[in-house]
Amino acid sequence: MITENKTYDELAIGETATVTRVCTARDLYIYAHASGNLNPLHLPNDTHDDLEAVAPSMWVGGLISAVIGNVLPGPGTLYLSQNLKFAERVHVGDTLSITVTVAEKRPDNIVVLDTRVTGPDDRPVAEGQAEILAPRTKVHLEGQHIPNLLVESHVHFEKLLERARPLPPIRTAVVAPEEPAALGGALLAARQSIITPILIGARDKILAVAQAEGDDLTGVEIIDEPDHREAAKRAVALARDGEVGAIMKGHLHTSDLLSAILSKSTGIRTTRRLSHVFVMDVPGLDHLLLVSDAAVNIMPDLQTKVDITQSAIDVGLAIGLELPKVGILSAIETVNPAIPSTLDAAALSKMAERGQIKGGIVDGPLAMDNAMDVNAARTKGIISRVAGHSEILIAPNMEAGNMLAKQLTFVAHAEAAGIALGAQVPVILTSRADGEMARLASCAIAALYQEWRARNAQAHG
Structure with a gap:
């Protein structure tokens, strides 16, 4: 792609340029990072009362600077001033047309531009005037590239949680939740109504962690079993008897948990x-x-x-x-x-x-x-x-x-x-390195899997 500017001498009154742009959620995240404006009304996943995210007005203004800097007059242009009046709000998915028109040429390479942004159905979004210093020399730019940006959003996990929340909470045996991440992940999923936890481990350690973290264990069942291997066996027994629909690993070795699950005499292994x-x-x-x-x-x-x-x-x-x-x-x-x-x-x-x-x-x-x-x-x-x-x-x-x-x-x-x-029930194997979203999503997957399995069993008689 070759970009060529218009010098002051080449610009003509009435000359115009229009660029179209679709507003995306990615745009709003990038603008929030670049500007530091974290107003929740401008963030797609953090809006309140189910309101649709609104693009920041100055993001809309930035689209005008892109037309001026890239097209008319183009590379080499410098801003002196810009005024804008905003008439409408922009939302994710809106297609915008950004138009710049040469209104006046003044001495010393100063040019006045009429600037206008319209949205769907050509409705006015923003109007104003820019005063710029037009380039004096011709510039040709070929193949300009800037690094790509990665937006770390996890929208797919959000959708998993949305699907899991309406389901009945899955009763889950949480084995050895004796450190903050293990206990916190289970309680977080409980607050989201995804699981109903049954905590199996050393009661005094579980209560101490809850107190240190400010967690309320009122109404949460605790089975006091300090030995991790025995705690794993208790969880497996609950699953074997149909008392729980999932098992969640806490602060114990994975081998201790799997050993109880795979026991030939008392485990819950299946033919798979x-x-x-x-x-x-x-x-x-x-x-x-x-x-x-x-x-x-x-x-x-x-x-x-x-x-x-x-x-x-x-x-x-x-x-x-x-x-x-x-x-x-x-x-x-x-x-x-x-x-x-x-x-x-x-x-x-x-x-x-x-x-x-x-x-x-x-x-x-x-x-x-x-x-x-x-x-x-x-x-x-x-x-x-x-x-x-x-x-x-x-x-x-x-x-x-x-x-x-x-x-x-x-x-x-x-x-x-x-x-x-x-096994007879899904096993949630979390790690201390897992964040809150990963722990929640693991519980949601277990709940969705059990619901899918129940539907399949019902469909096949």
């Missing part, structure tokens, strides 16, 4: 292999991204991968994916006997075609680039409904899955929630 599904809200991605298995199965064989894939599809269906697109990952996108994961991927794809894996579209092997990027898939000549559109990524082993999930979290700034499936 236990596996973990990360549900990730990645900034800039227009859908949730599921990653499995990154936490339980170290080197899964083909049959284990069948269970991992089926459980991930089930979670996808439960959280609202209509027909989950599953990419089976490897280092390359072609079958190569020297790379066993490519053979497993091809087998999983064929098994899905023949109904051994149900509810989603499965394709592989796919490398990470062509699993997520349409252009990368096209470059490799891959024709697939999944390539470039993957909503679920199945890792070849736990190491790869764990690295992928943590890269998305700590480099791509994703929020990561998730649950383990394969």
